[in-house]
Amino acid sequence: MMLRLFYLLCLLIPLAAHAAPLHVFVSVLPQQMLVERVGGAHVVVETLVKPGSSPHTYEPTPSQIARLARADLYVHIGMPFEAAWLPRIQATNPTLHLIDARLGIALRPLAAHSHDEDAAAAHDHAALDPHIWTSPLLVKQMAATLETTLAALDPAHAADYRANLTNFINELDALDRDIRAELASVTARRFMVFHPAWGYFAAAYGLEQVPIELSGKEPSAQRLAALIEQAQREGVRVIIVQPQFPRKAAAQVAQAIDGTVESVDPLSAEYFATLRQLAHLIAHSAPQP
Incomplete structure (x- = not known):
């Protein structure tokens, strides 16, 4: 009787371990949404950069490092802190699976405009833009890559991951249609932002972002004057800022053009x-034809 009980326990222990949700880490909150939609009940997701924090200055906390040491998967996306911390994270957990969310995606430079900045700043703009999630079309690619990864790590729930992916893609297609309908009548295709986080969104919808801040630096007086002149010439009335960055320069431009500053958080x-x-x-602040 005891021997039979022992064999039964040996069979049940692996099944119980396999039934536990995959512990997944991501860098920023929009990724958490993506992993939760595709993973459903079979994943537990943690985001390293918390609301209100900036990925540009972030460092993992000791408690996050401790939990990463027990995680199954980390989905990285090219945020500035990852280059320094990924080797340390892997050292704490050699069995941690890593996947680059950018697989198969053509990356853009962080800022495509040179305006009047100096050559050194222009060189800095060669840095690749990690904000790929701002395009619903690219999120579909990211979701497909994730579904393949989750199914490989947890084949018992592969059918669930596939069904979740299908539902999520349908939601993204609806979002894409809504955005296209909203922007359909917009003739002025440029919009002004403080930090150039919306390049992939702009590319997806035939728009062009004009950044105030470049390479993490406030604009010079000469550049600020040029931006104000451009905004006046093109009828810009709204400056888009995100809460992780200062509003002073954006407010100066807005005041000069009798416009407003609106906060939209790409990390929401x-x-x-x-x-x-x-x-x-963008649609309701653009000049009317």
């Missing part, structure tokens, strides 16, 4: 609402 967990908000602001 409310992914669908954020992109709809941005499209609405």
Whole structure:
């Protein structure tokens, strides 16, 4: 009897361990939404950069490092802190699976405009833009890559991951249609931002972002004057800022053009609402034909 009980326990222990959700880490909140949509009940997701924090100055806390040491998967996306911390994270957990969310995606430079900045700043703009989630079309690619990864790590729930992916893609297609409808009548295709976080969104919808801040630096007086002149010439009335950055330079431009400053957070967990908000602001602040 005891021997039979022992064999039964040996069979049940692996099954119980396998039934536990995959512990997944991501860098920023929009990724958490993506992993939760595709992973469903079979994943537990933690985000390293918390609301209100900036990925540009972030460092993992000791408690996060401790939990990463027990995690199954980390989905990285090219945030500045990852280059320094990924080797340390792997050292604490050699069995941690890593996947680059950018696989198969053509990356853009962080800022495509040179305006009047100096050559050194222009060189800095060669840095690749990690904000790929701002395009619903690219999120579909990211989701497909993630589904393949989760199914490989947890084949018992592969059918669930596939069904979740299908539902998520349908949601993204609906979001894409809504944004295109919102922007359909916009003739002025440029919009002004403080930090150039919306390049992939702009590329997806035939727009062009004009950044105030470049290479993490406030604009010079000469550049600020040029931006004000450009905004006046093109009828810009709204400057888009994100809460992780100062508003002073954006407010100066807005005041000079008799416009407003609006906050839209590309790091928000409310992914669908954020992109709809941005499209609405661009559509309703653009000059009318």
